[in-house]
Amino acid sequence: MGDLTPHRQLIARADGTLIATSRREGSGPTVVFLPGYASDMIGTKATALDSWAGGTGRAFVRFDYGGCGASDGAFEDQTLDDWLGDALLIVDAVDGPVVLVGSSMGGWLMLLAALARRERVVGLVGIAVAPDFTDWGFDAAAREVLISAGRIEEPSEYGAPMVTTRAFWQSGARHMVLDAPIAIDCPVRLIHGQRDTDVPFALSIDLARQLHSTDVQTLLIKDGDHRLSRPADIALLIATVEALVSPPVRS
Numbered sequence: 554m555g556d557l558t559p560h561r562q563l564i565a566r567a568d569g570t571l572i573a574t575s576r577r578e579g580s581g582p583t584v585v586f587l588p589g590y591a592s593d594m595i596g597t598k599a600t601a602l603d604s605w606a607g608g609t610g611r612a613f614v615r616f617d618y619g620g621c622g623a624s625d626g627a628f629e630d631q632t633l634d635d636w637l638g639d640a641l642l643i644v645d646a647v648d649g650p651v652v653l654v655g656s657s658m659g660g661w662l663m664l665l666a667a668l669a670r671r672e673r674v675v676g677l678v679g680i681a682v683a684p685d686f687t688d689w690g691f692d693a694a695a696r697e698v699l700i701s702a703g704r705i706e707e708p709s710e711y712g713a714p715m716v717t718t719r720a721f722w723q724s725g726a727r728h729m730v731l732d733a734p735i736a737i738d739c740p741v742r743l744i745h746g747q748r749d750t751d752v753p754f755a756l757s758i759d760l761a762r763q764l765h766s767t768d769v770q771t772l773l774i775k776d777g778d779h780r781l782s783r784p785a786d787i788a789l790l791i792a793t794v795e796a797l798v799s800p801p802v803r804s
Contacts, residue, residue, distance in 0.1 A: 559603065559613075564646055572616055572639050573623035574646075575603065579612035581798045582650040582675055586615045587640055587659030587666075589683075591715060593622030597782040598656055598680065598790060605791045611798065616643050629704065629716060632724035633662075633687070640666045644673060652676040652798055654790075657683045657752060657779070664730050667737050676797045677741045680790065681779050682760060683752045685732075687725025691717075731763060740768040742793050746777025746786075 560578075563571040575594060584606060586599045593599075594615035606613030618636040620628035640662045644651050651673050655663030660682025667674040683690070691699065698705045699719045706714040741764055745757040754773060761771045772793070777786060 564642055566619065566638065566642065570619050571625045572619060572642060574614060574616040574643060577603070577606050577613045579606060579610045581611055582652045583612040583614060583647045584652045584654060584794060584798060585643055587653060587655040587662050588618070589657030589659050591621065591628070593617045595622065598787065601787045601791065602654065602794065614643055614647060629718050632721050633728055634724045637662055637665050637728070641669055644670050650675040652678070652794070654678045654794060655682060656680040658686065660684065661686065664735065664737065665728055667739065675739050677739060678794050678797060679743045680781055681745050681749055681752050682743060682757055684760060685729050687722045688729060691722065731759065734765055735763045736765050738766045740797060741766055742797060743771045744774065744781065744790065744793060746774045746779060746781055748776060749779040751779040
């Protein structure tokens with residue numbers, strides 16, 4: 554029987570900022586969900602995985618980055634360094650092996666966290682991963698605004714305008730991963746929609762080539778968009794995570 558009552562907890566950064574988490578005790582590697590940019594732990598994918606973990610007795614953690622959701626801090630004060638620190642804070646707060654599930658920007662943080670905690674991370678599942686997006690995601694005009702004004706607002710089909718600050722954009726330059734082989738050796742699964750208008754699906758193909766691991770699978774959803782939150786998409790995500798944390802027994 555799964556843990557039907559996830560435990561809410563606030564974990565403090567070194568600077569005192571409180572990071573909101575929701576954790577289920579359970580078996581197997583702890584699955585940690587890393588949300589996308591300006592997202593939080595109550596999104597469709599995070600809550601679906603939480604329900605799966607509760608029903609199967611799996612250990613699972615979801616959380617909000619600083620400045621997002623129920624965590625402390627102002628969104629525009631955060632950088633990629635801060636959010637990577639939050640991801641590592643969560644990994645370090647649980648015992649044993651960890652499987653990271655990263656959505657969009659969370660997929661970038663997933664890679665960085667795996668590089669920083671190679672002895673702990675035993676599997677990765679990326680959904681529309683967006684490594685290095687502070688490089689390829691901004692054209693010359695947008696870069697000029699970021700440099701001169703210190704922030705940029707862009708329309709978003711998901712609600713309020715998307716704000717990026719100069720500090721966040723500059724922090725991304727310190728964490729590029731696609732310009733060299735990536736020394737990750739654990740199993741990796743990459744799920745990407747071919748109708749993704751935010752992150753080109755070719756990026757997942759390029760990432761698969763860059764990863765050192767030989768156990769890498771790229772799953773392309775022909776009619777899938779960036780969010781991959783339809784029932785069939787969620788079912789695929791859960792099946793992918795479940796297969797990674799419960800590998801078949803070989804005779």
